[in-house]
Amino acid sequence: MLLFAASTALAQYYSGEHTFDGENKNEVSASLTTGKNIIAGPCIGNTLHFKHYLNSHWSIDGGANLRYTKQLYSFKAKGEYHLKIKSFHMFASAEYLFNHYHMFNTNENVGNMSVRFERGYWDITLGGSLIGYNMMGDHYTEPITLTFGAHATLRPRTNKWNLGLLFRNYDDFYYENWNINWGLDFYWRFNPKFKLFGEFNIRPAGSMSQLASKYETTGKIGVIYRWK
Amino acid sequence: MEIIMKKSISYSLIIGVLAITSAMFSSCEKVSPQGVLMGNTSVDDRVKQSLTNYSYIDVSMDKTLADTVKEYSFLVGSDSHITIDPGRLSEMLEVGMAHDDLFYCHLGDLADTKAEYYYNTGMALEWFKEKWMEKYATPVTDEATGEEMNYYIDKRTGAADTWQNFRVPFYPVVGNHDITHNGWALFCNLFKTSFYEFTVKVGNAFDRFIFLDSANGTLGNFQIEEIDNGVFQRDKKDIRNTFVFTHTNIFRPSYTEFASTYCREELYYLLDKLADWKTTIMFCGHVHAWDDRMFGGVRHITMPSMNFVDHPNGGDLIVRVTVKGDHECDVQPVGLYCKERSKEELNQLGYKTTTNSNDY
Numbered sequence: 001m002l003l004f005a006a007s008t009a010l011a012q013y014y015s016g017e018h019t020f021d022g023e024n025k026n027e028v029s030a031s032l033t034t035g036k037n038i039i040a041g042p043c044i045g046n047t048l049h050f051k052h053y054l055n056s057h058w059s060i061d062g063g064a065n066l067r068y069t070k071q072l073y074s075f076k077a078k079g080e081y082h083l084k085i086k087s088f089h090m091f092a093s094a095e096y097l098f099n100h101y102h103m104f105n106t107n108e109n110v111g112n113m114s115v116r117f118e119r120g121y122w123d124i125t126l127g128g129s130l131i132g133y134n135m136m137g138d139h140y141t142e143p144i145t146l147t148f149g150a151h152a153t154l155r156p157r158t159n160k161w162n163l164g165l166l167f168r169n170y171d172d173f174y175y176e177n178w179n180i181n182w183g184l185d186f187y188w189r190f191n192p193k194f195k196l197f198g199e200f201n202i203r204p205a206g207s208m209s210q211l212a213s214k215y216e217t218t219g220k221i222g223v224i225y226r227w228k
Numbered sequence: 229m230e231i232i233m234k235k236s237i238s239y240s241l242i243i244g245v246l247a248i249t250s251a252m253f254s255s256c257e258k259v260s261p262q263g264v265l266m267g268n269t270s271v272d273d274r275v276k277q278s279l280t281n282y283s284y285i286d287v288s289m290d291k292t293l294a295d296t297v298k299e300y301s302f303l304v305g306s307d308s309h310i311t312i313d314p315g316r317l318s319e320m321l322e323v324g325m326a327h328d329d330l331f332y333c334h335l336g337d338l339a340d341t342k343a344e345y346y347y348n349t350g351m352a353l354e355w356f357k358e359k360w361m362e363k364y365a366t367p368v369t370d371e372a373t374g375e376e377m378n379y380y381i382d383k384r385t386g387a388a389d390t391w392q393n394f395r396v397p398f399y400p401v402v403g404n405h406d407i408t409h410n411g412w413a414l415f416c417n418l419f420k421t422s423f424y425e426f427t428v429k430v431g432n433a434f435d436r437f438i439f440l441d442s443a444n445g446t447l448g449n450f451q452i453e454e455i456d457n458g459v460f461q462r463d464k465k466d467i468r469n470t471f472v473f474t475h476t477n478i479f480r481p482s483y484t485e486f487a488s489t490y491c492r493e494e495l496y497y498l499l500d501k502l503a504d505w506k507t508t509i510m511f512c513g514h515v516h517a518w519d520d521r522m523f524g525g526v527r528h529i530t531m532p533s534m535n536f537v538d539h540p541n542g543g544d545l546i547v548r549v550t551v552k553g554d555h556e557c558d559v560q561p562v563g564l565y566c567k568e569r570s571k572e573e574l575n576q577l578g579y580k581t582t583t584n585s586n587d588y
Contacts, residue, residue, distance in 0.1 A: 038449040039493040070493075104496040135496060136503055136524030143483035177487035178445070206271075206445025206476070206489045213270050213444045215491050 019082055019089065020053040024193070024226040027051040031197075031222025033067070038205065038215055040070040040103065047172060047222070057082050065173040071102035074173040089118040099173065106135040110175050114147045120156040125149035125168065129175040145177045151185075161188045171201065179203060179215070195224040269412045271441050271448030274402065278421035278441070279454070289395065289426035291330065291385035298552075300428065301327065303562065304473070305546035306335035306513030307533035309405065311345050313574060314352035315566045316534045320546055321356045321398070323562060325363060329548065330384065330428070335513030335531055336403025336443065336475030338415070346414035351579065353418070357396045365394065399426075402443040403475040403513065423451060425460060428551075433468035435551060436460070438505070442476035445489030447498065455501065468554050469508040477512040477530050481519040502526045508555050520559075529559065536568040 027050070034044045045067035053059045058081055065074040080093035097110040114127015126148055132141035149168030155161065166183040169176045185199040198221040205215035293300060303324045308317050317338075324332050339345040365380040368388070381388045389395070402422040406415045415422075422441035427434045438460055441451060478495065480487045488495060502510050503524040512530045516538055519530035532538070534545040544561035551557050569577075 037493065038452055039497050072493075099492075101493060101496055104493075104500045106496045106500075108492070133496070135499060138523045140479065140523060142487060143480050145487050174492055176491060178489045179491045203491065205448065205491055205494065206442075213272070213446050213448055215446065215494070 019084075020056045020059070021226075022056070024228055025053045026228070027224055027226045029197075029222055029224040031220050033218055033220040035201075035216060035218030037070070037203075037217075040067075040072075043067050043070040043218075045070065045072070047220075063172065072099060072173075073102065074099045076173065087119060091116045091118065097173065097175070104135060106133055108133045112147060112170075112175055116149075118157075120158075122150070122152040124151075129170075131175060142177070145175075147175060162186060179205070193226050195226075197222055197224060269407055271444045271446060272450040274407075274412060274416075274441055274443070275423045275448065275451045275454065277416065278423045281416075281420060289387075289397075289399075289424070290429070291387065291397075291426070292429040293330075293385065295431065297430065299550060300330045300430070301548050301550040302331045302333060303329050303546055303548055304333045304335065304511050304529075304531060305534045305564075306511075306531035307337040307403070307516055307535060307538075308334070308339070309337055309533065309535040309537065310339040310349045310352075311342075312348060312571050313536070313569045314348050314579075315569060316536065316542075316545070316564050317349065318352050318356065319564050319566045320534065321352075321360075323546075323564070325360060327548070331397030331399060333437075333439075333473050333511070334398065334400035335473060335511055336401045337405040337513065337533075338400055338403065339406070339411075341405050341409040341411050343410075343414055346411070346418065350418050353396065353398060355579070356398070357394070360396045361391070361394065399424075399437070399439060399473070401439050401473050401475050402441055404443050404445065407443045423454075427465065430468070430551075432466065433554070434465045435469040435471070436465075436467050436505075438470065438472045440472065440474040442474040442490075445476050446491070446494060452494075452497070460505065467506070469551060469557070470505045471549075472502060472505070472507050472510045474510075474512055475514050477514045477519075478510070479512075479519055479521060479523070479528055479530060481515060481517040481530060485515040485517050499524055499526075508557060509549065509559070534564055540568065542566065 029049045031047045032044070033047060036042045045065060047063065047065045049061060049063040051059055051061035058079070060077070060079050062077045063075065065072070074097065076095060076097040078093055078095040080091055083090045092115045093113070095112045097112070099108040099110070100106070101108065109132045111130045112127060114125055116123055116125040128144045129147050130141065130144050132139065147170055149166065149170065151164055151166040153162045153164040155163070164185045166181070166185060168181050169179060171181055181201050181203050183199055183201040185197070187195055187197040189195045198219070201216070201218045201220070202214070203216040205213040303320060305320050310317060321332060339349045361380065364383050366383055367376040368379040368381060369375065370377050378390050379388060380391060380394055400419055402412070402415055406412065422443070423439065425436060425438045427436050440447060476489055477486070478488050478490070478498065490498060503526060507526045509527045509529055512528070513533070515530060516533035517530065518532045519528070521528050529547070531547070532545055539545060542565035543563060545564045546562045548560050548562050549557055550560070
C-alpha cells in the first residue's frame, strides 16, 4: 500500500530544494539545538539527518536526535513521494518515529501520514498521527490526531537566502495534539553543495493563552551537505 | 488571464486571512477567541495569586473524622457550565446532603464565562450554605450569657469559624471556561484559590486531596516548580489515599473528543508524578465524556458534563466515591435529573438570579 505523508520534519531544511535536482542524490544535515523547557530546564542536543533520492519522485530518509539534559533520545525513518501538479508540488510521506524519554522511563512510538502542498512562497501540511506510549508497565495509544502546519517565506524557494515563519503542531522529533510550535527560520546557500540553516521556536503550553503560557523555547543551527 | 487568476487567488487568501483574524479577535458568549492568543491570566499568575492570597493549605479545610467513623463519601461533578439556572449544581449539593457526603468536588468550567452567570453560581452556593449550616453546623453558646455567638462548629469534622468565614465543603478546580472573559476574577472572588490541598484524617491515617490548576491546558512553570519543591509532601504524614482533581484531561475517551493539551513531556511528567504520589484516583473533566481506566497503578476517571445543553433530561452525571480503606474505594454513578428552568420560574421559587452583569 502506498503510504502518503508529508515531508514534515525536514520541511524547513530543504526549502526550495525538496525535489531531486537530477544530480545530487544524497543529503546529510547536522544541527545543534539549545533552549529551555518547563519540565527539563535548559537543554542542548544534536540532530543528524540523511536523505537519499531514489529518483525524481521517491526519497527515503532517516534521522537521530540526542537531547542530553532532557535525556530524550530519538530516531526516525521516512519515505516520501513527490508529484508536481501544475504549479504545486505535492509531497506525501509516511514516517515512523521513536522517542525514549529517559527522565520518565517512557518509550513513545509515533506513526504519521500526511500530505504537504508547496508553492513558491508557502506550504501547508495536513495529516494524521498515531501516538502510543509505554511507561510504568502500561501502554496507551491515543486516538488518531490531526497533524497541521503552515509555513511562509519572504523570498521564493529558489532564492539563495530566505526567511520564513512557521506554525505547526510537530517538529523534527515530536508530534503533538493541539500544542502549537511557532517559529522563525532561515537558510543561506553559500555554496551549491552547502547550506546553512537555522530556526527559532517557541512552544506555548496548553491550548489557551498562547502568549501567556510558555512551554519551550529553542534555537537551532545546522549545515546541509549534498553530494552525488 | 493568468495574472487575473493569480490576483483573484491572492485576494481570496487575503480575505480568508482577514476573516479568520476578525473571528479570532471578535467576541462570543461561549468562549473568548482572543483568549486563545492572549488570555486574561496565565496559570503562573493564578497559582502565584493563589499562594499569595491564600496559601495552598488552608488548615480549616482539613477534616478529622470521629474515631467511630471508618468510611466516608464525597461527590465529584464536572463542567456544569452554569448560565441562568444553577439547578444541576444545586441538585448535586442536595443529593450529597441527603446522603451525608462529607464534601463535594467540581472539576471546572463551573459557569459559562459571563459575570452574571457567576453571580447565579454564587447565589446557589449561598443558598446551599444556609441549608448546609442548618444541618451540619452548631452555633457556639456563650457560657456566661447563654446566647448564641457568631461562631459555628462543624458537627462532623470539628472545623470552627464565624458564619461569614465558614466555608462549605465545595471544592472546585478552575476550568478553561472559568478564565476567559475575566472569569478568573469572578472565580477567584468566590473560591480564592486554584491550587490547594487538604486532608481527611481517619483513625491514624490521612487521605490527601490535591487540586491542580490546568485551565490553560498546562500546569505551567511555576506550579511544576512548586510541585517539584515538595509542596504536596507536607509533614510527611501517613498518607493512605491520594485523590487528585484537575480540569484538563489526560486520556481521550475517543477520537471524537478533544485530545489532551499537555505537551508530551508534561504529560509524562504528570503521569509519573501521579504514580509517585501513589494516587488512588485522578479525576479530570473538560471533554464532557466518561472514561475510566487504570494506568501506572492509578485509576483515571474522566467525567461527563453535568450541564443542561449536553444532558437536557439528566442521567448519571456525577459520581460518589466511598473511601473504605487503603486504596479501597467504591465509585458509583449518581443521577441528576432536574430540567432547566427559566428566570421567571426560578424567581417564583425564590432564587435570586440575574442576566444583568451590573448586578454582580
